[in-house]
Amino acid sequence: MDPVKRVEIVTVAVAKPRLLEALERAGVPGYTILRAAEGYGDRGRRMADEVTAVFENMYVLVACSPEQAERVTVAVRPILERFGGICLISDATSIKH
Amino acid sequence: MDPVKRVEIVTVAVAKPRLLEALERAGVPGYTILRAAEGYGDRGRRMADEVTAVFENMYVLVACSPEQAERVTVAVRPILERFGGICLISDATSIKH
Amino acid sequence: MDPVKRVEIVTVAVAKPRLLEALERAGVPGYTILRAAEGYGDRGRRMADEVTAVFENMYVLVACSPEQAERVTVAVRPILERFGGICLISDATSIKH
Amino acid sequence: MNPAYLLDNLLNPPLLFFLLGAGAALVRSDLEIPQPFPKILSLYLLFAIGFKGGVELSHSGLGGQTLAVLLSAVAMSLVVPCYVFFLLRGRLGAENAAAVAATYGSISAVTFMTAIAFLETKGVPYGGHMVAAMALMESPAIVAGVLLLRMTTRAGSAAPLPAGGATNGIAWNELLRDSFFNGSVFLLTGSLLIGAATGDRGWEAVRPLTDDLFTGVLCLFLLDLGIVATRRLEAIRKAGLPAVAFALVAPPVHAVVAMVLARLLGLDRGDALLLTILAASASYIAVPAAMRLAVPRANPSIYVTMALALTFPFNIVVGIPLYYSIIQWWWS
Amino acid sequence: MNPAYLLDNLLNPPLLFFLLGAGAALVRSDLEIPQPFPKILSLYLLFAIGFKGGVELSHSGLGGQTLAVLLSAVAMSLVVPCYVFFLLRGRLGAENAAAVAATYGSISAVTFMTAIAFLETKGVPYGGHMVAAMALMESPAIVAGVLLLRMTTRAGSAAPLPAGGATNGIAWNELLRDSFFNGSVFLLTGSLLIGAATGDRGWEAVRPLTDDLFTGVLCLFLLDLGIVATRRLEAIRKAGLPAVAFALVAPPVHAVVAMVLARLLGLDRGDALLLTILAASASYIAVPAAMRLAVPRANPSIYVTMALALTFPFNIVVGIPLYYSIIQWWWS
Amino acid sequence: MNPAYLLDNLLNPPLLFFLLGAGAALVRSDLEIPQPFPKILSLYLLFAIGFKGGVELSHSGLGGQTLAVLLSAVAMSLVVPCYVFFLLRGRLGAENAAAVAATYGSISAVTFMTAIAFLETKGVPYGGHMVAAMALMESPAIVAGVLLLRMTTRAGSAAPLPAGGATNGIAWNELLRDSFFNGSVFLLTGSLLIGAATGDRGWEAVRPLTDDLFTGVLCLFLLDLGIVATRRLEAIRKAGLPAVAFALVAPPVHAVVAMVLARLLGLDRGDALLLTILAASASYIAVPAAMRLAVPRANPSIYVTMALALTFPFNIVVGIPLYYSIIQWWWS
């Protein structure tokens, strides 16, 4: 039962390659991605109803150490600035790592 | 790094228009929706295998201020009473908002 | 507003029947499943792009009491050992249960 | 029943794929048609049958007999909910009785299509107006079910409000939208109208999709329904004996009523079978979608299980050949 | 305009399904084509039209006129973005102007296909090289839009970098990938080349899928676009009057320019209509996908709304019959 | 090898779409067939080929030669895993060797279908029982792979238990379910039986879907496989040289063995090619799904990469024309 940081990121689905690269740079041990997310935020409604992924978001969950979480926030910030979205950090305990 | 409330709601997918209206009334700054959720609860199993969305749930994530979270719970309660589901509130920090 | 444990599990989608059985044994009051999850972890990349569910993960959320959460971690551990994945436990308050 | 028809029916690919799906669910195979493909197959089938019906309607027009059939269909979809509601209210409770009433007043488009596939293998003709009859039977039953519930449960009770905001009246707005603008009703009606408007020229353009592929796609859809219906069977215990009994007895009873009507209206055998199947079948697509919103306290494990796991298999395996045997014997 | 064409067009199933979808969105029906099926329909249509164009190209080959058409098409897709960018920069801001410029320099494959369906109902022939022209018009417009923006906004500004890492130059790498290897451009071009390489033998093998089903699938896709485009209409207020005006005035203006070109090149009526529709239409699939990455600060509620909710319906409801009337009158 | 066959094969649309997909992945285009459509395409192909094989079987019946072919097929699917397991156990470890053994004992339905498309362009006939042979080869290989592993790794070791609860025996229950009731095996076998039962009448009803569209859909599926297989290539380094070598050497070796068998059984050229391709191909759909559960410690990056990224492209690009050249020369 180790304490970990839960990092959650929501941003546009088209930014996936960039986001994965950022997570890799931050050295996280793993991540999970859920696509086909709809949403609403500062940049208006994203209905995920397009014939392309233009208006589609993705949800990413990362469980990692506090230092890795720190690095993730740094790596992710420019992506959120360019494409919009949120990044939340919370605490959890993990039964595997 | 601002403290925020994470509000998570799971309810039937057909209630989406009502739920979005409730979130709007509560004045939240944004939300993210994942559809095609299966589940189990007091009202039995929802297998999301129907040809309609009748047995399908959706998962909604809202990051907002404590006051907004308060208003969300008030607005969401009648929906959960009618259609079933859960609403969880937890703490996080956000690198945007 | 009752305190609850949020248990999150990510593992391979093909293990769904086993996982549900484990949750049932643990006596949880409900759960929510999101399928079609991609991911990365100790066992490499799972792109969810196969024609079968071999490389697909699922995300499961359970809100329950601390004792139930304890039982879930016990029941889930062998599944994670066989198939890989993570299990996170965090705190939340629930407006239903 | 003429056993040849039962056998004929059993050698129909759509039915066999339904049984294959049921078998997959029984042996717990991991075979499944992944979502949202079943939804798309169902949209396709409504699009195809609607268009075809519309084109045939553009040939025949709306004669006196046609109007009489349409009227009878609507009448049945209003009368059935009334008797069902009062019959079952004591046993299932008002909400569940209302949902079951709407379910059995309405129709199952897939059962109808399976009956058409059955007629086509026998070369028996039928009229496009029967598709119009089907389209007309979905909404009235929904409205009837909700109104029966509202009229019999008085204000002050925790009666289900169709609308989020409505205080104690009926939210007509939402009720009409959920019943008449329901996705499947809308697509079926719209395709019917477009088919009627574009006639043969439109038909030529879409025929390879809507007609040639129809039976094959129906096979895939019934494969999925076989899996889903069989999985639902486990919920039967919760539904209770009265519900199970009703789900198996109502189809032949409604079928006989429809046959009498068909005889009185002087319908041909093909149209008679289709009217019979409309009466005998129960909705598990349009009605549940509407009930989920309008009567959320009704338990879908009861009304969907009845329609999908009992009435539907009964009709496509036994009902269609049985009803057709009777019609053959009666009409001759 | 010859009103017969407008009526003919209005009795075309694809257009009627577009209107049905629009109606569903207006009455807030829950009808929808669930994701990712619309994406798959769009891949199918690109695959089918590309293959067909390639096969026809394998018959006709690349003659002098063909090359002239292709060159004109590329030229239009480069010239249009330039004038649009400078016209709208003051009103919409540089980023939005660049995105709109690329949008209108590029083309809408679905509008093109609807025009082909229109020609086919009238039995008017057209050449496979028009599909090649379409394939060639997508990427240059994207590159032009991005370059215009980069050249007019100097370093030091918070200018949009096409690349995550690029410091102040243009990330050519990513720009070219996003414009030329964009999924829809890639599939269309690839199918065209495969069609051209395999010719009639390949065509026979895939014709039932790519040709016979084409119009039917187009109906389903337009049903979805009707829903989506109508929902987008609510964003029009945010787009502002200049954007709305441009979205409705640009199509006929670009159409007339294309007709003049078509006349000069001596094209037949069918090819003339298709060149006209390429010029008059605006992209809401390939260009937004590229702009989202290359110019993320541009607001898709502006450029997608213009192309999808205004220009597209205008072209398929009024534009196609209008342009064809003019061509008929002019060419005779 | 007769170079004309290689060229013929290269001008086949399905193969070209595979290469197009590979190209898209190489240039990092964002082209993809969104999930779950690839799964649905694969279900469609199994449904179609199974039905067709069943109908043809209903014509030919089960003669002596047919039974001999079926027996040989099953024998190969049992013998191959044995030698593969012992050959690779030292290099890849027991779990991975077992998974690779099952993979190569089993078959690739898509390779088989590509071979059928190849035969059809040449007008070479083949028998429906070859589809039955394919259906019969999937499950035994899975069972063999798991049994080999269980029999060679003793209790007390951290041996993979097929079942969650089984203590130290083999969970036969789950093993048989995962191998014989596996979704794709179940659908293929079920469609075969339905095709055999309904014969020509059933065939007429579903032919537009199952036959006419077959090649076109195969193109789309191979487009997806081209993308996915090429992406998997990056995992090759992890798989290691022995795995790579085996994935490229095994197909021609198994092919030659099958040709000898085919000659002994007196098969015609078409059936001979199909038996050869069954032996030479490796499973990346049914077997991985079963291995994931039965031998979860085996690394799918090894066995799926071998089958999908190496053996499959080898067979469809080079193998089919190569094997057919040899058969042509040998049989003449």
Ligand SMILES: Nc1ncnc2c1ncn2[C@@H]1O[C@H](COP(=O)(O)O)[C@@H](O)[C@H]1O
């Ligand atoms: N407060 C929030 N809570 C949950 N999701 C959000 C929130 N704000 C933004 N998002 C998600 O991030 C996406 C982009 O946000 P934005 O850039 O603010 O438009 C939205 O479409 C939502 O899916």
Ligand SMILES: Nc1ncnc2c1ncn2[C@@H]1O[C@H](COP(=O)(O)O)[C@@H](O)[C@H]1O
């Ligand atoms: N304890 C729980 N944990 C996670 N999800 C739940 C829980 N209870 C209910 N749900 C979700 O909410 C849906 C409706 O719940 P209910 O109304 O209790 O049947 C279920 O189908 C689940 O998806």
Ligand SMILES: Nc1ncnc2c1ncn2[C@@H]1O[C@H](COP(=O)(O)O)[C@@H](O)[C@H]1O
């Ligand atoms: N640190 C992590 N954070 C989020 N998801 C993870 C993490 N580690 C593993 N996962 C998920 O669990 C799956 C299996 O993990 P593994 O067995 O470590 O390969 C991965 O494909 C991810 O979807």
Ligand code: NA
């Ligand atoms: Na009925």
Ligand code: NA
């Ligand atoms: Na244009």
Ligand code: NA
């Ligand atoms: Na093999």
